[in-house]
Amino acid sequence: MKRLLAVAFLCAFSGACTDDHGKGALHAAVSRCFARYPFKKGTAYVRFSCIAGAHFRYGPDTIGTNYDLLSQVDMASLRIGLDVDTGTLSVPEAETALHWVTTKAQNQAIQRSNDGHPVKMQTRG
Numbered sequence: 001m002k003r004l005l006a007v008a009f010l011c012a013f014s015g016a017c018t019d020d021h022g023k024g025a026l027h028a029a030v031s032r033c034f035a036r037y038p039f040k041k042g043t044a045y046v047r048f049s050c051i052a053g054a055h056f057r058y059g060p061d062t063i064g065t066n067y068d069l070l071s072q073v074d075m076a077s078l079r080i081g082l083d084v085d086t087g088t089l090s091v092p093e094a095e096t097a098l099h100w101v102t103t104k105a106q107n108q109a110i111q112r113s114n115d116g117h118p119v120k121m122q123t124r125g
Contacts, residue, residue, distance in 0.1 A: 026062050029054035040091060045081035052078060066112070069105045076101040 030051055037047035052074035060067035080097050083089040089097065 023058075023062050026054060026058040029057070039084075039094075041084055041087065044084035044091075044094065045078065048074065048077040048081040066105075066109045069109055073101055073105050 033047055033050035033054060037043045037050060039047060052071075055063060055067075055070055055074055063070055077098060080089065080094050080101075084091060084094045
């Protein structure tokens with residue numbers, strides 16, 4: 001359920017779930033990543049690498065004004081994927097970490113829209 005919410009959030013956050021100017025193609029590319037690579041030990045990093053590659057390939061013109069935040073979420077996801085694959089994090093721990101990262105980005109995107117000032121996402125230490 002958490003994964004489904006994260007996918008829905010990323011689609012809404014990135015604006016990638018509506019089909020205009022390549023956004024439908026981006027959504028399809030990201031969906032293929034989810035279908036091909038299950039979120040489990042041994043495939044976590046390649047899954048997030050696939051998603052980050054799709055975001056990079058379609059770029060800020062397709063994703064929109066919060067591309068920088070989505071890129072930071074991608075980088076955090078890659079790190080989390082490595083931690084799952086090496087056994088440093090369990091899948092439930094990784095889901096919690098991903099939830100924290102996406103919630104932080106969502107809050108910063110909301111703050112941006114409310115005050116009109118760009119906000120840099122800070123990562124947990």
